Amino acid sequence: MENVLETLVLADYEIVFRMDGRTGEYRKILAKPAVGSLYPDSGILGDEACLKYMASVYPKDRILLRTEMSPERLAETAKTGHRKIVSYRRRDPGGRLLYRKAVIVPVPDRTGFVCAIHDTTEEMRLRRENDRNLRMKDEGIRFIVENMCENFIIADTETHECTTYTNREGNISCKSRFDEQIDWFAENMVVPEERAYYRRYFDIDTLTGRIAEEGICRMTCSVIYKNDRRTFAITATLIDDPGKNEKPPFLFLCAQDITSIKRMKETNQLLLFHNQHDKLTGLLNRAAAEKRIREQLYAGSGKAGNTFILIDIDRFKHINDRYGHLTGDEVLRLMGESMRKVFRDKDILCRWGGDEFVVFVSGFADEKVMKSRLNILREKTGTFPDQANFPGITLSIGCVCVHREITLNRLFLLADEALYEVKNHGRDGISFKSLP
Known part of the structure; x- marks a missing residue:
């Protein structure tokens, strides 16, 4: 029995009493030094010391503890031979709330009991903290669900x-x-x-x-x-x-x-598209094209080569004056559609302004291939199907193929020179300017 009692005390039981079920007498057997003086050494259940202790018990728990420690309930526990656990709260002299657990175990001959009082304050504090954390997490999840998903x-x-x-x-x-x-x-x-x-x-x-x-x-x-x-x-x-x-x-x-x-993303993308593209042709506008061309020129070394193409619709003002601006608009749309069919998706295609168009091909500068592609473009724009007696569309094209670092302004000047060589020779043609 003494070994059992020592084990109980080592298991954080504050104090252990032996109680006589017949007389109601109790006697302190073991106690931790720090708390031993807080409990009487002996007495009878219901005496002044018990009443004083009961007065420190939390009011809501006092009735429960008094009932479970009554002779009638103790007699029931003795008959069953099973231990009883009663959890309650009390306040120390300083008013601090303490949690206690009384474990009542019948002795083998069932004439009495061993009552061990266990300090569960820290355990309950951790449990309350865990419960609070769980509630907070649960409320946090509910807040997220109700407000964010x-x-x-x-x-x-x-x-x-x-x-x-x-x-x-x-x-x-x-x-x-x-x-x-x-x-x-x-x-x-x-x-x-x-x-x-x-x-x-x-x-x-x-x-x-x-x-x-x-x-x-x-x-x-x-x-x-x-x-x-x-x-x-x-x-x-x-x-x-x-x-x-x-x-x-x-x-x-x-x-x-x-x-x-x-x-909102789709709206922003649409606004960005309209801000960067020409409404009639669907090609990039000049500002957007200049930005992209400069980015590609600055990002590359120029060794792989780049091609800059300047295209002018021949006698476009005459088309507008003779056949009307609606026909002129259709010519511009045809030009945009034809350029998209001839060049790659990654190539920069732009309506530079009016009847001028620009193509920038990054990482490629082969005159023979470019001439082939540009002739296909001329074929596609050569026949205008929606206008009777329409003479067709011809293009003057200046093309620059370079294999070194160069600025956009320099590219444009060279392409413009090549373009005017075509115009000076009667329009409807292609001229190349090559730089080593």
Whole structure:
């Protein structure tokens, strides 16, 4: 018995009493030095020392402790032979709230009890702190869901059980299993043409394998939400359970409504496009083209070569005067369409102004190839199908091929010289200026 009692004390029990179930007498057996003087050495249950101790017990817990320590309840405990635990709170002389746990164990002959009082203040403090942290995290998740995203799912990758936090306005039905939740989203929110892909993407085994390789996975899907077709961005990742390293990780999914962001991005892209492109031809305007050409000239060494082409529509003013400005506009549109068909997507194509056009080909400077491409351009613009008795379109073209560093201004001057050589020889032709 003494070894048992010493073990109890070492296990952070403040004090241990022996109580006689027949007489109600109690006697202190072991106590830690720091607290021994706070408890009486002996007495009878209900005496002045007991009443004084009871007075320090928190009012809401006093009745419970008094009831559980009554002779009737102690007699019941003696009959069962099972230990009883009573948790309560009390205040020390300084008013500080303390947490205590009384463990009452019947002795083998069932004539009495051993009562050990355990200080659980630190344990309860940590528990309250953990509970508070959990509540704060839970409230944080709810705040994120309600203000920053539409729903948030935590799924156990082993059991596939899940918890879904939802935006209050979304009318989302929460399911207890991940596959059921995905099915509900697919049937009730995802647009029909994307449902099959959505289900395949969120197969939990496939998704966790993808995340294991990529870290974080993101996808977008179209949904019917709040009576409108909207775009959701869904982010998925795996997070280990910090308390159980051997347990498979949890799957976290967060769905965010990015419709307004997407529409704003599309609007900005459209505004940027109109700001950088000529309305009639769809080609870059001069300011945007100059910027891009200079960027490419400064970024490269020039050794690979560059080609700068200046194109002028012959007698364009005569076309406007003779056939009208609407026809003139159609000629400009045809010019833009033809240039896009002849040159590469990465080449810089520009309406420089009026009836002048520019092409910049970065990293390539072969006169023979360029002449071939420009002749194809002349063929495409040579016949204008929408105007009877229209003489056709001819082009005067000045082209500069260089294999060294050079400025845009210098390129333009050289191409302009080549262009006027064509004009001085009757227009409708190509002239090259080459620099070593």
